[in-house]
Amino acid sequence: MKRNFSEELDKNDVNYYELVNVAAQTARMINDQIRTDQRELKHKVTTEALAKVLDGRVVVIRGDEA
Numbered sequence: 001m002k003r004n005f006s007e008e009l010d011k012n013d014v015n016y017y018e019l020v021n022v023a024a025q026t027a028r029m030i031n032d033q034i035r036t037d038q039r040e041l042k043h044k045v046t047t048e049a050l051a052k053v054l055d056g057r058v059v060v061i062r063g064d065e066a
Contacts, residue, residue, distance in 0.1 A: 003047075008054050018060070023049045026058050 009019075027049035034041060041048055052058050 003051065005050055005054065019053065022058060022060055023053050026052055 009016075023046070027045045030041075030048055030052075031045050034045070043051075
């Protein structure tokens with residue numbers, strides 16, 4: 001089933017700039033891991049990254065929190 005990310009973004013108070021940066025970094029990490037493990041995903045890397053970010057499976061540490 002397709003997931004409607006735009007509806008989820010509308011429900012949450014989201015900083016879109018931060019979301020794009022975190023999703024891009026997560027996608028890069030997933031892509032590197034896939035290449036290392038030599039496996040394939042069921043969905044696109046960016047879709048997996050957005051799902052992880054919106055589900056709260058990615059922890060964001062901002063510069064002032066480190």
